[in-house]
Amino acid sequence: MEEEPKEFLDDDYFGVRKLVTVKSLFEVGAHLGHKTGCRDPYMAPFLFGTRFDLDIIDLEQTKVMMQDALNFAAHIAYRGGVILFASRYRQTLDIVEQTAKDCGEYAHCRYWRGGSFTNSNVIYKGATRLPDLCIFVSVLNSVFETHTGVIDSAKLLIPTIGIVDTNCDPRIISYPIPANDDTPVAIKLYCELFKQAILAGKEKKKKDQLVN
Amino acid sequence: MAGSRLEKIGTIFNRVNGLLRSGALDPAERPIWFDVYHRFPPKVQPEYERPIPSQELRQIVYPEDLIRLNFYKIYGDSDVIDLKNESKKTTCQLFVDKYIALLNTAEDKEDLFMKTAETLKGQGVKLKNVNVKEVQEETLEDTKEKNKPNFSVKDILGDIPKKKTEDQAKNIMFDNLGLE
Numbered sequence: 001m002e003e004e005p006k007e008f009l010d011d012d013y014f015g016v017r018k019l020v021t022v023k024s025l026f027e028v029g030a031h032l033g034h035k036t037g038c039r040d041p042y043m044a045p046f047l048f049g050t051r052f053d054l055d056i057i058d059l060e061q062t063k064v065m066m067q068d069a070l071n072f073a074a075h076i077a078y079r080g081g082v083i084l085f086a087s088r089y090r091q092t093l094d095i096v097e098q099t100a101k102d103c104g105e106y107a108h109c110r111y112w113r114g115g116s117f118t119n120s121n122v123i124y125k126g127a128t129r130l131p132d133l134c135i136f137v138s139v140l141n142s143v144f145e146t147h148t149g150v151i152d153s154a155k156l157l158i159p160t161i162g163i164v165d166t167n168c169d170p171r172i173i174s175y176p177i178p179a180n181d182d183t184p185v186a187i188k189l190y191c192e193l194f195k196q197a198i199l200a201g202k203e204k205k206k207k208d209q210l211v212n
Numbered sequence: 213m214a215g216s217r218l219e220k221i222g223t224i225f226n227r228v229n230g231l232l233r234s235g236a237l238d239p240a241e242r243p244i245w246f247d248v249y250h251r252f253p254p255k256v257q258p259e260y261e262r263p264i265p266s267q268e269l270r271q272i273v274y275p276e277d278l279i280r281l282n283f284y285k286i287y288g289d290s291d292v293i294d295l296k297n298e299s300k301k302t303t304c305q306l307f308v309d310k311y312i313a314l315l316n317t318a319e320d321k322e323d324l325f326m327k328t329a330e331t332l333k334g335q336g337v338k339l340k341n342v343n344v345k346e347v348q349e350e351t352l353e354d355t356k357e358k359n360k361p362n363f364s365v366k367d368i369l370g371d372i373p374k375k376k377t378e379d380q381a382k383n384i385m386f387d388n389l390g391l392e
Contacts, residue, residue: 008251044265045256051272068254075248118217132244154219154258157228159245172219174249174258 007078007204014074014200017067019193022059025066028186030179031057033166043166046178055166057178066190069161069175070197073133076159077103077201081132084108085194086149089138092187096137099191103198106131108149112141117152135194136162138181139173163190220260225249276308282325283307288342303337 007013025031033039033047033055048058076083083105087096093109100107108116113123120128134153139162141147146169153160154172162173163181170176180186215237216227228246231237283304291302301309311328318324329339350358 004251005247008247039267041264041267042262044267044269047269049270049272055269056272065255068252071252072245072248075252076245079244079248081244151219154224155217157215157224157243159224159249170256171260171262172258174224175254176256176258 007075012071014071014078014197014204016070016074016193016197016200019070019196020063020066022063024189025059025062025179028180028189029183030062030186030189031059032180032183033057038167040167040169042169042171043164043178046164046170047166057166057180062177062179065175066177066179066193069177070193072159072175073135073161073194074197074201074204076133077198078205079132080205082106082129083133083135083198084131085135085137086112086147087137088112088141088147089181089187090142092137092184095184095187095191099195103195104202105198112148114148117149117156117158130156130158132158134158134160136160136173137187137190139164139168140181161194163187223258225253276312279308279311279325280304286341286343287329287339290338290340303339306337307332 012018031048033043036050036053036055039047039055043055046058046061048056050056073083083100083103085096085100085105085107087093087107087109088111096109097107115123117130120130134149136147136150139147139150144167150160150162150173159174160172161175162168162170162177163179164170164173164176165179165181168181170178177190179190215231221227222230225246228237228243232239232242287303287307289304291304293302294300307328310332311324314324314328314331315321318327333339
């Protein structure tokens with residue numbers, strides 16, 4: 001049996017869990033879902049209740065799932081993985097792209113050509129390194145169906161983190177985060193959290209390499 | 213990397229684990245996320261095949277909802293709300309706060325709704341019942357009396373000279389000619 005690496009001994013090696021608070025999520029309206037009629041049935045366990053036909057997301061669960069996702073992202077960054085931010089939500093496209101730029105990773109917020117992952121060697125004319133983690137800031141495409149990137153990531157054994165609103169299917173997303181994905185301030189908060197987590201992972205990586 | 217592309221079967225972890233156990237994938241070549249996932253698995257396994265969860269959800273209703281309902285029924289919504297300024301309370305919220313305060317302090321809890329309204333009106337909050345139309349109880353005479361002008365033509369035009377008689381007219385004519 002291999003010895004556990006030291007970053008696995010601590011549950012919160014990068015200190016990202018304390019970044020998330022229910023209050024900060026509440027203030028940006030992360031709890032506000034869609035109308036009951038739009039609900040994806042698989043989202044029901046993550047809901048707190050309904051208020052006048054509007055689904056309200058349980059932020060206590062959101063907090064824990066966000067912490068897990070941030071921790072995972074930080075670990076991937078720590079191990080030098082390639083991270084891809086993806087979204088098809090035009091209104092927040094610039095925020096997502098800027099976030100990816102700020103943490104030295106990649107973003108794909110435009111039309112997703114079929115086969116970008118599954119047929120990459122042909123499309124990019126050569127062996128292609130695919131990302132090690134995909135972060136979907138919005139898991140729906142422009143016609144409110146599951147983003148092809150989510151399905152293709154699952155096909156190609158790439159873990160995914162996704163903000164799932166009450167009208168999204170959370171099933172094949174490895175680390176779903178139930179939260180409102182339509183509000184720019186909320187997206188800003190999530191992007192900031194992802195950025196801090198990834199930068200924390202990279203920071204720790206630099207430090208530990210110096211020590212070793 | 214080898215691997216099944218059937219995303220609806222099992223989870224990504226199970227599929228990679230299967231490859232490792234069968235020897236199809238060299239442990240040294242396992243994806244970098246594999247150990248992290250193993251150490252920090254998600255709370256819910258990302259499986260496509262899962263039973264549909266119960267859709268029974270609680271209804272979120274607060275006691276003050278009833279007060280709000282009655283308030284809007286009687287007083288309507290006349291507020292102009294600044295969405296960027298959350299410190300300023302709406303009239304309805306003032307009403308709800310007052311109602312709850314009175315509910316806790318007042319000894320006589322009869323007709324608390326109207327009492328709240330009276331208290332707020334005393335504090336200078338404008339409350340107008342939208343269901344009662346203001347009826348004018350005025351007769352025609354009252355209206356005439358009320359609308360009577362408080363000025364006369366004289367005030368505007370000054371003294372109007374009286375109509376000149378014929379003699380005067382003649383005199384004027386002669387005066388103008390300079391004759392005696």
